[in-house]
Amino acid sequence: EVQLVESGGGLVQPGGSLRLSCAASGFAFSSNWMHWVRQAPGKGLMWVSGMNGDGSLTNYADSVKGRFTSSRDNAKNTFYLEMNSLRPEDTAVYYCVRSLSGDSDYWGRGTLVTVSS
């Protein structure tokens, strides 16, 4: 069974840092693109970042470029999002997503990040 379990969310002050983790199981992790998608409270979906299977290609939304860094450890089947210089507008549920292309699309349950003083 495919599982994606996010962790690491919480309350952080503006300007602070947080590292999210996504533990994957039930599929060939290293063969899949992985993405982070976020959803601000009561709002729509926004793609944040994506990384290919071997970690050689990473893309970011302009609003997080230079502040957020995606990485992956294929030996541990884990996908990460390092978030620095956090702003109140980064407050959202962050979803870990497999693929976003084709029928292998799968979403985790998300982890809430709150940026507030």
Added chain:
Amino acid sequence: DIVMTQSPLSLPVTPGEPASISCRSSQSLLHSNGYNYLNWYLQKPGQSPQLLIFLGSRRASGVPDRFSGSGSGTDFTLKISRVEAEDVGVYYCLQPLQVPLTFGGGTKVEIK
């Protein structure tokens, strides 16, 4: 960036009746391989989004056949042939063709 525009914003529906949602993109989503790179998702209340349709018209595994996707280029439509109570939630379109990937603003479907 490719801008995705959904309509309507809200869609009250009657169980058993059909429903239709539109998604328009600011650039063509038709790849040279002949596929349209357009996904549809449903986010039920309190849940993560779930894939309904990919490549414009292909139903994802386990999705009931009352859901269908159509369109090409910049104009796409999601149709529900007969709405059921479990279909309520917010529907989103997504273009995975070009970075940054972009979602439509969402269409909230609720029972009348």
